[in-house]
Amino acid sequence: MLWLATDRDSLEIFYRRHVAAVAAFAARRCHVAGDIADVVSVTFMKAVSGAHTFDPRRGRSALGWLVGIALNEIREQARRDQRQSALIARVGGHRLLDDSDVVRMEQLIDAQRLSPQLERALAQLSNVEREAVLLVAVDGLSSGEAAMALGLSSTVFRARLSRGKRHLRRSFTDSSTEIAEVIAVL
Amino acid sequence: MSGSGQFEERLLTKLVSFQQNGNHASETMAPRTGRGRSRPIVAAATVMAVAAVLVATRTGSSPSDPVATPAMSLEARTVAALSTASHEVVFHSTVVQSSGSVSELWRDDQTGASRVVRKDAAGQVVWETAFRPGPGGAVQGVTINYQDRTWGEREVDAAPGMTEPPETAAALQQQLAENLKNGRSMEDGSEVVDGRMTTRVKTIGAKGETSTLWIDNETLLPVKQIGDTINVTYSWAPRSSENLAALWPAVPAGFTKLDGPPLPPGVKLPASFGRS
Numbered sequence: 001m002l003w004l005a006t007d008r009d010s011l012e013i014f015y016r017r018h019v020a021a022v023a024a025f026a027a028r029r030c031h032v033a034g035d036i037a038d039v040v041s042v043t044f045m046k047a048v049s050g051a052h053t054f055d056p057r058r059g060r061s062a063l064g065w066l067v068g069i070a071l072n073e074i075r076e077q078a079r080r081d082q083r084q085s086a087l088i089a090r091v092g093g094h095r096l097l098d099d100s101d102v103v104r105m106e107q108l109i110d111a112q113r114l115s116p117q118l119e120r121a122l123a124q125l126s127n128v129e130r131e132a133v134l135l136v137a138v139d140g141l142s143s144g145e146a147a148m149a150l151g152l153s154s155t156v157f158r159a160r161l162s163r164g165k166r167h168l169r170r171s172f173t174d175s176s177t178e179i180a181e182v183i184a185v186l
Numbered sequence: 187m188s189g190s191g192q193f194e195e196r197l198l199t200k201l202v203s204f205q206q207n208g209n210h211a212s213e214t215m216a217p218r219t220g221r222g223r224s225r226p227i228v229a230a231a232t233v234m235a236v237a238a239v240l241v242a243t244r245t246g247s248s249p250s251d252p253v254a255t256p257a258m259s260l261e262a263r264t265v266a267a268l269s270t271a272s273h274e275v276v277f278h279s280t281v282v283q284s285s286g287s288v289s290e291l292w293r294d295d296q297t298g299a300s301r302v303v304r305k306d307a308a309g310q311v312v313w314e315t316a317f318r319p320g321p322g323g324a325v326q327g328v329t330i331n332y333q334d335r336t337w338g339e340r341e342v343d344a345a346p347g348m349t350e351p352p353e354t355a356a357a358l359q360q361q362l363a364e365n366l367k368n369g370r371s372m373e374d375g376s377e378v379v380d381g382r383m384t385t386r387v388k389t390i391g392a393k394g395e396t397s398t399l400w401i402d403n404e405t406l407l408p409v410k411q412i413g414d415t416i417n418v419t420y421s422w423a424p425r426s427s428e429n430l431a432a433l434w435p436a437v438p439a440g441f442t443k444l445d446g447p448p449l450p451p452g453v454k455l456p457a458s459f460g461r462s
Contacts, residue, residue: 008202010369013390015198041197048205061375096200101193 004051014062015044022066023105025139028112029074033105034094039077041096043070064145067135071149114138121168121179129164132157137182278432282417292433296425299433315447316434329447330437337437338447358408362401365389374398379409 004011019040026039046069047054054065097105114122122130135146147157168183277293286307293300301316311332320326320341330337365371371389377400378384384400391397397413411418423429437443 005205007369008206010372011202011205012198013369014372015201017388017390019194019197037193037197041200044197044201045204048201062372096193096196098192105193 004054005048011048014047018063018066019044021063022070023108024112025067025070026074027105027108028114028134028138030077031109033097033102033109035077036105036108037094037097037101039070039073042073046073061142061145061148064141064148067139067141067145068149068151071131118179118182124170125164125167128160129167132160133164133168133182136161278421278423280419284415294425294430294433299430301433301435303435314435318434327447328435328437330435330441331448332438334448335438335441336444336448337441338444340447359406362387362399362408371399376403382409384409 288305299318303314315329
């Protein structure tokens with residue numbers, strides 16, 4: 001996908017196609033608008049700089065690739081605490097926000113919030129199971145895309161997803177509609 | 187982020203500047219997702235097989251023709267395939283419109299013979315027309331209206347149908363190469379379709395319409411296309427006598443022959459037509 005690193009129009013098409021999905025993905029995992037802006041910015045910057053590493057012939061989808069980058073950045077964000085990475089200092093996604101953007105992103109965070117019932121059920125899962133379930137049932141990725149985002153083989157990913165589904169069933173009651181919907185798409 | 191806001195536009199400006207300044211060259215900024223990032227041996231072997239097939243099927247090539255190599259992008263391989271496309275195939279596509287109506291198209295690249303069959307949403311054939319080369323450079327045409335149970339023949343010097351459908355192998359590959367070059371089309375992963383490994387290509391048209399095309403990794407010919415309003419499946423069959431026979435329809439018994447070709451269903455000439 002070298003055109004992403006070299007061709008302006010291709011970059012714009014690619015960016016406009018995926019920016020909303022990457023932002024929604026970040027909004028489900030970040031709590032403040034500035035963090036979402038940083039994750040989205042760094043994700044696309046890394047996509048441009050790492051375009052040579054993307055090979056669609058390996059069954060990779062662009063969205064799965066981007067989500068993988070975003071997921072790593074969110075983990076980095078949590079690890080880094082207050083220290084800013086060199087890339088964030090350079091890109092400064094949060095500095096691109098104006099007041100209306102902040103309001104819009106906070107609304108996005110609210111819209112992406114899961115029901116307390118589903119949150120409680122997901123909290124029963126291990127971290128790896130929860131991430132697998134969220135990527136497929138909430139973020140809407142295919143199994144292949146989600147496996148790619150997590151850097152796993154499809155076999156390992158399906159095993160995690162299957163375990164997560166099994167554990168989610170334990171939390172299911174007749175009134176837990178959202179859990180039933182999640183189980184249904186797994 | 188519902189809708190596009192100022193942040194997204196500012197970020198895009200920054201990304202373009204980042205790209206144009208050559209910042210992509212830094213290996214240290216490459217994403218660490220996935221496992222090994224080097225070109226896989228299997229993928230390289232597949233592309234080498236593609237190159238081998240292209241060389242094996244080329245007809246009338248000259249030493250200066252481009253040849254696909256493993257390192258080539260899809261665009262470059264498609265351009266290379268343009269000069270190596272075999273004419274030993276019969277093209278067939280099925281186009282399903284959003285209304286449910288269906289058009290089936292056949293074309294023989296070698297002679298230019300073509301056939302179009304239109305079906306209604308219920309799958310009933312309502313109309314068809316076909317052209318083939320006739321004696322002395324003329325073109326023979328036949329048209330059948332299944333609703334009126336009429337048919338007619340015509341012979342023309344240059345039949346418009348001889349250039350339709352436009353989806354010849356070369357035309358499709360030319361269009362794909364252009365779209366990839368100008369960024370309208372982008373590779374979007376791989377997928378097995380009917381047992382064949384394909385590359386998915388997303389395209390955004392001039393008016394914002396979107397479509398996805400699946401390209402056979404071996405032949406670099408389209409396998410199927412799904413767009414906002416149409417759904418197309420393509421097949422490329424050997425130029426056997428059986429497949430060539432599909433290019434010319436048999437007029438059903440009991441249909442009335444007209445002096446000229448019947449009009450398609452629903453098409454009526456204006457009342458003034460033919461008056462002096």
